[in-house]
Structure formats: structure tokens, C-alpha cells
Amino acid sequence: MASKKLIGKDLKKLGFPEGRAIGEAMRVMESAYKGKSILHKKSMLKKVLENPALYAKHETLGPIATALMISKISNKPLEMRQKRIPYSIYGVEGIEPGAINQMEIAMRLPVTKSGALMPDAHQGYGLPIGGVLATENAVIPYGVGVDIGCRMCMTLYDIPPAYVHQNTEELEKMLLDNTRFGQSAFKRPKDHAVLDNSLFGEINIVKSLKDKAWKQIGSSGGGNHFVEFGIGEILTEDNEMGLSPGKYLSVLSHSGSRGLGANIARHYTKLAMDMTKLPSEAKHLAWLDLDSEAGQEYWLAMNLAGDYASACHHQIHERLAKALGERPLAMVENHHNFAWKEQDADGNEIIVHRKGATPAGDGVMGIIPGSMTSPGFIVKGKGVNESINSAAHGAGRLMSRTKAKQSLSKKEVKQHIKKAGITLIGSGLDEAPQVYKDIYEVMDRQKDLVDVVGTFQPKVVRMCGANEAKGKYQEVD
Structure with missing residues (x-):
């Protein structure tokens, strides 16, 4: 029989439920099996319909199988707790109401065990940035x-430290030659x-x-x-790095898992929202059960993205160490998100989500940055x-980024940065120092959570510029 395009009516006759599963089946059949006969297509779809779990990881039929499994789950929103679980807030006077409201909602999820809100918290999507949420056997993308x-x-x-002041132009060039931002990338990735x-492959x-x-x-x-190149200062002997108190030329970087992590997050967030129906105010807090295949997949993919983010940082520091002609005395690294x-x-066992929050277990080292004109802090939990x-x-x-662009001028930001003695490459008004809270106040509000063992003062800073954001910056070598 000649090839024919399947229509929704054909799929309903096979037993496909209304909704996403039909759309996925039609899309896959017309993209991956366009030249096949309609009987062949129906035969494959019938097999997937009979046992979707068997095809969940199939390279082409997987999306159909997933949609079929989701369709079996009730569309009725799950009930939230009537009363939220109590949680700790650090520095409530400095946290906007929107972030607190998001945390209040998160503390009413059926899977929530405990939570906390950090002093740098502000409103985000789902869990606020600066929110910490512990759940039972569930992960929230x-x-x-x-x-x-x-x-x-x-x-x-x-x-x-004098090297920074004596070699500012050389350090600028090192950053330009050895870092890439936004849509720009190296022509020869390592x-x-x-x-x-x-x-x-799995x-x-x-x-x-x-x-x-x-x-990337x-x-x-x-x-x-x-x-950033800057001056790191170790303040105490008890610093877990084996360094003597004093000042050191230092490099500090902040970045994540790039397109890999972003696409993993989008994919599994959509899947979680399809599988876990919540009231509209809580929909972005949809979770995946860790006993489910989707939950196990996300957990593996999330950890891979974390390893990839670490690899990106290590390569940044390796390139700059080579440019400096020195080996670092020590490295401190910690992650959030x-x-x-x-x-x-x-x-x-609990699943602890730290969205814009630093691990601070007993003796755990970390870095809490300020803005480009204020110091960061090396801490021990x-x-x-x-x-x-x-x-x-x-x-x-x-x-907010929008408010920053509306209320700040390039001239005043430039003057502020110059007065602080900072050399800046890239960035925009939305990342001006003035858009950030006072780091000293934030640190004071969490003095019970971490000990400060050192500081970092930025001197030569590189961020994403307008051309890099559009992918126009290219490597010269």
C-alpha cells in the first residue's frame, strides 16, 4: 500500500487518547517514517500503544511512548497541604515579598519535608533564587x-598582588584570549x-x-x-587550603552548564508539569518521582550537567594558568542550582534543592561573591x-534587569566602576554593581551559617558583551 499521511481519526481508531500522544505520533511518523506505508506505521504505533514502557527509550518512538504514559495519569491537580511547613528565613528584612510568597507555596507541596530562605533571596520561577527545599524521594527540575x-x-x-596593578593590560588580554561568553565559543575546543x-549515548x-x-x-x-582577576586574601590558618594568611593573585569564575543544562532543564520541567498536575500557582514546582524512569533519567542528566559545568571551569582556569605561566597553589569550588x-x-534521606544557595555543611568550603565592585568571601560552612x-x-x-535598564545610565555606571578601580570588559546595565544587595549586610545576616576564612577583591573583570551575546565574537587563532 502506498504511503499515506496519518490523521488524528486514524490514531483514535487505534486507541490513542485525545491530546499530546496523537500529536507526537503524527509528528514522528511524518518525520522519521515518511516513506513507509500506512499499514507499517499503524503496526508500529499499535505496538507502542500496547506497551509504551518498552519503547520509552527508543530513539524515535520514545516521545510517543512518553506521551502515552503521561496520558494515563489523571489531569486532576494534586491537593496542596492546607498549612505550610515551618521554615527558616535569614535576613527577612532584605527579602522581597514575591520571593517569600514563592517559598510559602513550596512549603505546601505534598512532597516537602523542610525548607529555608537565604538572605540573598529574590523572586524567580517556581522556587525563589536563594531558596532551599528538601523533599522526600522527589526532584523538582x-x-x-x-x-x-x-x-x-x-x-x-x-x-x-602588585602584579594586578602593574600588568592590567596584560591581564585584560589574557581574559580576551582565554575566555568566551554567551553565544561565542572557541574555534578549537579542548x-x-x-x-x-x-x-x-543512552x-x-x-x-x-x-x-x-x-x-561550548x-x-x-x-x-x-x-x-575575574583579583586579589584573594586568606585571613585564617584554619582555611582547609593549606595556605598561609596573606594576599595572592587570584582568578574567580562564575558560570554553569551552558546549553546542555538549559535544554535538560526545559525538557524535564515540561515532563514534570505533564506528569504532576499542580494548582496554577504551584505549577512550576512540579516534581518527578525518583522511583520513576523519568525521575531517574533526570537525576543522571542533572549530575552529568553538573560535571560538565565543573569541566568548563577547570578549562577556564587551566587556560589562564598557562597564560600566567604558573600553577595554582589551591582551588576552591562549589556549586548551586x-x-x-x-x-x-x-x-x-532527603532530596535537597539549592536554587541559588551554597552548600554549607560542617567544614564545607565555598565562595560567596559580591558585585564587580565589592568583595567576595571565601567561607567554611x-x-x-x-x-x-x-x-x-x-x-x-x-x-530586576528591566528596572536596571530603565533607571540606570551608562555614564553613572561607568563612573561608579572607575571610582572603584575596576577594569571591565563586556557587561551591560542589567549587571551594574548598583543592581545588587550590599554584600556586607548579606554576610552579616548569615554569620551563624558560615565562617569567613578569606576575601576576594575583583580588579579585572570580564562578562558577556553585546557582540558575544549575539555570537559575533570569534577567536583569532
């Missing part, structure tokens, strides 16, 4: 965030073992992102991501149960 595994990484060198991970969404991951490795995102399997005070072993991940936004 939007509780992790879009930039999975976004992290801080710092290296310190046996080079005196290889890394993370790209050999078997998940790139999970469909991850498989489709391998080329993008290879092209070693680069940074746009927005608030940066790479992630979910961890941890234990609560009673020894029960105190392991406070009420904060779910967490702390802030930065100063936190005081002003």
Missing part, C-alpha cells in the same frame, strides 16, 4: 533551576573526559546535545556570569540544620 550546576571556582597563585560519558535528550556540549566546553554563559541526596537530623546546611550564593539582586 525548576527547584534546581535552568542553569544546572552553576558554580563558583577560584584559584590562588604565588604571585604578589577535549575533556566528561564528553565521553556513556549518558551521551538518554535521548542528552544524546541530542552532545555536539552543543562539545562546542570551556566557555561561560551570559547574564551574571564572569571571569542542584539537588543532592542528604540526610536530615533523624537520619532519613558550620553545618546548621535549620538552614539545611546551606548559605547564600551571592549578594542577590536588588533590582
Whole structure:
């Protein structure tokens, strides 16, 4: 029989339910099996309909199988808790009402066990940025965030701080030659073992992102991501790095998992929202059960994205170490926008989501940056149960990107940066220092959560410029 285009009526006769499954079946059949006869198409679809779980990981039929499995789940929204679970707020006076409202909603989820709100918190999607949420056997993709595994990484060198002032132009050139931002990438990306991970051949969404991951490795995102030369100062002997108190030339970077993490987040957020129906005010907090195939897949993909983000930072620091002609004395690294399997005070396993929050378990090292004109802090966690072993991940936004563009002028921002003695490459009004909270106030509000063992003062800063955001910047070598 000659090839024929399937229509919805054909699929309903086969037994397909109304909705997404029909759309996916028609799309897949006309893209991957266009030349096949209608009998052949119906035969394949009937097999998927009879046992969708068997085809869930099939390269082409997988989306149909997933849609069929989702269709079996009731569309009736799940009931939220009538009363929210109590949670700790650090620095409530500095947190906008929208962020608190989002946390209130999160604390009413049926899977929620505990929560905390950090002093840098501000409104986001689903869980607020600066929100920490512990759940039982469930992972919330939007509780992790879009930039999975976004992290801080710092290296310190046996080079005196005066080097920064004496060699500013050389450091600018090092940043221009050895970092890429936004849509720009290296013409010759460096290889890394993370790209050999078997998940790139096992999970469909991850498989489709391998080329993008290879092209973007070693680069940074746009927005608030940066790479900076500055002066790191170690303040105490008890710093877990084996460094003597004093000042060191340092490099600090902030970025995440690039297009790999963003696409994983979008894919599984949509899947979670299809599978876990919640009231409209809570829909972005939809979760995946970790006993489900989708939940297990997301967990593996999330961890891969975290490893990839770390690899990007390591390559950034390797390139700059080579340009400096020095090996770093120490490296400090921590991440946020992630979910961890941890234990609560009673020894029960919990899934801890830290969306824009730093792990601060007992003795755990981390970095909490300020703005480009204010210091960051090297910290050691105190392991406070009420904060779910967490702390802030930065100063936190005081002003939205839209408001920043409307209320700030290029002239006043430029003067502010110059007065602070900062050399800036790239960035825009939406990342001006004035859009951030006072880092000293943020640190004071979490003094019970972390000990400060050092500081970092930015001096030469690179962020995403307008051309890089559009992909117009190219490597010269």
C-alpha cells in the first residue's frame, strides 16, 4: 500500500487518547517514517500503544511512548497541604515579598519535608533564587533551576598582588584570549573526559546535545556570569587550603552548564508539569518521582550537567594558568542550582534543592561573591540544620534587569566602576554593581551559617558583551 499521511481519526481508531500522544505520533511518523506505508506505521504505533514502557527509550518512538504514559495519569491537580511547613528565613528584612510568597507555596507541596530562605533571596520561577527545599524521594527540575550546576571556582597563585596593578593590560588580554561568553565559543575546543560519558549515548535528550556540549566546553554563559582577576586574601590558618594568611593573585569564575543544562532543564520541567498536575500557582514546582524512569533519567542528566559545568571551569582556569605561566597553589569550588541526596537530623534521606544557595555543611568550603565592585568571601560552612546546611550564593539582586535598564545610565555606571578601580570588559546595565544587595549586610545576616576564612577583591573583570551575546565574537587563532 502506498504511503499515506496519518490523521488524528486514524490514531483514535487505534486507541490513542485525545491530546499530546496523537500529536507526537503524527509528528514522528511524518518525520522519521515518511516513506513507509500506512499499514507499517499503524503496526508500529499499535505496538507502542500496547506497551509504551518498552519503547520509552527508543530513539524515535520514545516521545510517543512518553506521551502515552503521561496520558494515563489523571489531569486532576494534586491537593496542596492546607498549612505550610515551618521554615527558616535569614535576613527577612532584605527579602522581597514575591520571593517569600514563592517559598510559602513550596512549603505546601505534598512532597516537602523542610525548607529555608537565604538572605540573598529574590523572586524567580517556581522556587525563589536563594531558596532551599528538601523533599522526600522527589526532584523538582525548576527547584534546581535552568542553569544546572552553576558554580563558583577560584584559584590562588604565588604571585604578589602588585602584579594586578602593574600588568592590567596584560591581564585584560589574557581574559580576551582565554575566555568566551554567551553565544561565542572557541574555534578549537579542548577535549575533556566528561564528553565521553556513556549518558551521551543512552538518554535521548542528552544524546541530542552532545555536539552543543562539545562546542561550548570551556566557555561561560551570559547574564551574571564572569571571569575575574583579583586579589584573594586568606585571613585564617584554619582555611582547609593549606595556605598561609596573606594576599595572592587570584582568578574567580562564575558560570554553569551552558546549553546542555538549559535544554535538560526545559525538557524535564515540561515532563514534570505533564506528569504532576499542580494548582496554577504551584505549577512550576512540579516534581518527578525518583522511583520513576523519568525521575531517574533526570537525576543522571542533572549530575552529568553538573560535571560538565565543573569541566568548563577547570578549562577556564587551566587556560589562564598557562597564560600566567604558573600553577595554582589551591582551588576552591562549589556549586548551586542542584539537588543532592542528604540526610536530615533523624537520619532519613532527603532530596535537597539549592536554587541559588551554597552548600554549607560542617567544614564545607565555598565562595560567596559580591558585585564587580565589592568583595567576595571565601567561607567554611558550620553545618546548621535549620538552614539545611546551606548559605547564600551571592549578594542577590536588588533590582530586576528591566528596572536596571530603565533607571540606570551608562555614564553613572561607568563612573561608579572607575571610582572603584575596576577594569571591565563586556557587561551591560542589567549587571551594574548598583543592581545588587550590599554584600556586607548579606554576610552579616548569615554569620551563624558560615565562617569567613578569606576575601576576594575583583580588579579585572570580564562578562558577556553585546557582540558575544549575539555570537559575533570569534577567536583569532
